[in-house]
Amino acid sequence: MTTSTTTADRIADHLRSQIAAGQLAGGDRVKERDVAQLLGASRGPAREALRILEREGLLEIRPYSGARVVRIGKTEVAEIVTLRRQVEYFAIGNAALSSDPKVVAELKDLAAQMREAHRAREAMKLIDLDLKFHLRICEASGHSTLIAMMRTLLPRLTILWYPQVFKGHTPESFEESHLKMVRAIENRDVAEAIHATDQHIENFTFDLELRLAKPPSSMLAS
Amino acid sequence: MTTSTTTADRIADHLRSQIAAGQLAGGDRVKERDVAQLLGASRGPAREALRILEREGLLEIRPYSGARVVRIGKTEVAEIVTLRRQVEYFAIGNAALSSDPKVVAELKDLAAQMREAHRAREAMKLIDLDLKFHLRICEASGHSTLIAMMRTLLPRLTILWYPQVFKGHTPESFEESHLKMVRAIENRDVAEAIHATDQHIENFTFDLELRLAKPPSSMLAS
DNA sequence: ATATGCTATATTGTCAACCATCTATATTAT
DNA sequence: ATAATATAGATGGTTGACAATATAGCATAT
Numbered sequence: 001m002t003t004s005t006t007t008a009d010r011i012a013d014h015l016r017s018q019i020a021a022g023q024l025a026g027g028d029r030v031k032e033r034d035v036a037q038l039l040g041a042s043r044g045p046a047r048e049a050l051r052i053l054e055r056e057g058l059l060e061i062r063p064y065s066g067a068r069v070v071r072i073g074k075t076e077v078a079e080i081v082t083l084r085r086q087v088e089y090f091a092i093g094n095a096a097l098s099s100d101p102k103v104v105a106e107l108k109d110l111a112a113q114m115r116e117a118h119r120a121r122e123a124m125k126l127i128d129l130d131l132k133f134h135l136r137i138c139e140a141s142g143h144s145t146l147i148a149m150m151r152t153l154l155p156r157l158t159i160l161w162y163p164q165v166f167k168g169h170t171p172e173s174f175e176e177s178h179l180k181m182v183r184a185i186e187n188r189d190v191a192e193a194i195h196a197t198d199q200h201i202e203n204f205t206f207d208l209e210l211r212l213a214k215p216p217s218s219m220l221a222s
Numbered sequence: 223m224t225t226s227t228t229t230a231d232r233i234a235d236h237l238r239s240q241i242a243a244g245q246l247a248g249g250d251r252v253k254e255r256d257v258a259q260l261l262g263a264s265r266g267p268a269r270e271a272l273r274i275l276e277r278e279g280l281l282e283i284r285p286y287s288g289a290r291v292v293r294i295g296k297t298e299v300a301e302i303v304t305l306r307r308q309v310e311y312f313a314i315g316n317a318a319l320s321s322d323p324k325v326v327a328e329l330k331d332l333a334a335q336m337r338e339a340h341r342a343r344e345a346m347k348l349i350d351l352d353l354k355f356h357l358r359i360c361e362a363s364g365h366s367t368l369i370a371m372m373r374t375l376l377p378r379l380t381i382l383w384y385p386q387v388f389k390g391h392t393p394e395s396f397e398e399s400h401l402k403m404v405r406a407i408e409n410r411d412v413a414e415a416i417h418a419t420d421q422h423i424e425n426f427t428f429d430l431e432l433r434l435a436k437p438p439s440s441m442l443a444s
Numbered sequence: 445a446t447a448t449g450c451t452a453t454a455t456t457g458t459c460a461a462c463c464a465t466c467t468a469t470a471t472t473a474t
Numbered sequence: 475a476t477a478a479t480a481t482a483g484a485t486g487g488t489t490g491a492c493a494a495t496a497t498a499g500c501a502t503a504t
Contacts, residue, residue, distance in 0.1 A: 005285045006285055006457070006458095007457075007458070008457090031483095031484070031485090032484080032485070033484080033485095041458080041459085042458060042459045042460070043459090043460095043485095044266070044457085044458060044459075045457080045458070045459095047270075047485090047486095048269075048270075048273065051270065051273060055277050055370075057366065057367060057370055062467090063227045063228055063466080063467090063485080063486080064465070064466040064467055064484075064485050064486070065466085065467055065468080065484085065485080066467090066484065066485065070366075075364070075365075076365075076366065076367070079365045079366075079367055079368065080367050083312070083367055083368065083371070086308065086312075090305075090308075142297070143297075143298075143301045144279065144292075144298065144301075145279060145298070145301055145302050145305055145374065145375065145378060146301065146305065148277075148279055148374050149305065149371050149374055152367065152370050152371055152374060153367065156367060228486070228487095229486075229487070230486090253454095253455070253456090254455080254456070255455080255456095263487080263488090264487065264488050264489070265456095265488090265489095266486085266487060266488075267486080267487070267488095269456090269457095284496090285456080285457080285495080285496090286455075286456050286457070286494070286495040286496055287455085287456080287495085287496060287497080288455065288456065288496090445504105446503105446504080447502100447503085447504070448501100448502080448503075448504085449500105449501090449502080449503090450499105450500085450501080450502090451498105451499085451500080451501090452497105452498090452499080452500095453496105453497090453498085453499095454495105454496090454497085454498095455494105455495085455496085455497095456493100456494085456495075456496090457492100457493080457494070457495085458491105458492085458493075458494090459490105459491085459492080459493095460489100460490090460491090460492105461488100461489090461490100462487100462488080462489085463486105463487085463488080463489105464485100464486080464487075464488095465484100465485085465486070465487090466483105466484090466485075466486085467482105467483090467484080467485090468481105468482090468483090468484095469480105469481085469482080469483095470479105470480085470481075470482090471478105471479080471480070471481085472477100472478085472479070472480085473476100473477085473478075473479085474475105474476085474477075474478090
């Protein structure tokens with residue numbers, strides 16, 4: 001649970017979790033007033049939070065018509081995974097070239113934290129750490145536009161991933177998969193970095209299922 | 223001047239033009255109140271507009287510290303052009319596969335409009351049309367994430383391009399460069415589509431200069 | 445002169461109440 | 475059943491106020 005600086009961020013975090021966990025399903029409507037009251041805030045920050053989630057591709061907003069949770073179909077899944085792969089290649093390639101020891105240390109730390117979160121079965125925390133890990137790699141490149149693109153991609157991946165976050169790997173294998181990427185960065189081995197990334201993505205998308213839209217289920221849905 | 227639906231969009235459009243034209247230079251501060259009053263609006267929409275431009279990578283916003291126009295250096299220029307190339311390959315490849323006649327017609331129309339805007343030396347209109355053109359190619363793919371990424375990229379390109387928008391080509395050569403892409407889509411020729419895109423980007427980036435930050439210059443700067 | 449800490453001020457962050465405007469739904473008339 | 479019309483509900487936008495924070499400027503100490 002990251003202590004965000006602004007109310008809008010806090011609200012966005014909360015809604016993001018709800019969406020990832022499926023408490024807000026595809027097609028559900030999200031109203032400014034409900035969101036605001038739920039977190040004890042006013043409409044301003046709530047509105048802002050919805051825009052944040054729109055940019056992340058988790059909500060669709062149409063003027064005067066409100067926000068709805070996006071429906072993600074098979075096409076989108078394939079699309080997101082493909083784009084993610086390309087962006088991550090680019091990112092880790094650059095990270096391997098610069099190979100900042102400080103970044104390497106941080107990544108190793110994140111990998112260890114993920115292992116623990118995995119052991120503790122803290123799904124949301126694990127996802128949050130994983131996002132931080134892959135975003136850190138982008139940030140290491142120092143390319144602001146690349147970071148922006150990654151920010152566009154990662155939240156969408158979250159939705160796909162959450163339902164089966166512990167599936168197909170152990171805390172140790174999960175950590176190892178990440179560490180392979182880190183070591184490649186550490187050794188300035190661009191080819192290996194990309195290969196490790198390829199494997200990493202492959203390991204955790206082999207049976208990604210789309211989450212079908214289901215009937216309204218949450219207290220936010222109307 | 224595009225007639226936007228919401229006030230925030232209108233404000234964002236206005237500021238985007240100012241930034242592209244250099245009336246707001248890198249490092250300049252942009253205040254909510256000033257922006258609001260300038261367009262006869264209140265702080266709400268102004269705030270929203272700033273967030274829009276932040277997402278587009280034209281502004282940097284820090285909590286309680288305000289928004290500043292980003293400084294774009296040589297590194298960023300190279301980065302943006304490279305990423306743009308990759309995204310556009312992906313987009314036009316998909317567009318060529320689907321090859322929607324309606325889209326093709328729209329693209330041809332846009333190319334013609336660009337020729338006229340070029341003849342009339344209407345820089346901002348030309349850029350606006352060009353953005354529409356390339357965005358339309360993305361939209362043709364139907365990939366919402368790809369569209370999101372393109373929306374991240376295009377506004378940044380605008381800043382780089384504006385200072386020399388008419389340089390290195392005639393209205394006719396400019397139209398032809400776009401038409402080559404359109405015809406490739408029309409003929410479902412993926413390889414040619416990518417080649418045409420490559421040429422197109424190459425033609426108009428050969429001597430992209432970075433715009434250096436300069437002293438505050440506008441009525442919005444403080 | 446430089447560095448440090450404090451104060452003052454401007455700006456952002458947030459709230460609340462209110463009205464305008466539009467969308468979508470329900471209703472009515474044909 | 476269909477089309478035109480009301481109605482309700484939500485969003486878009488305004489105003490004014492206040493709280494929280496960062497930054498610049500000033501005083502002080504080194």
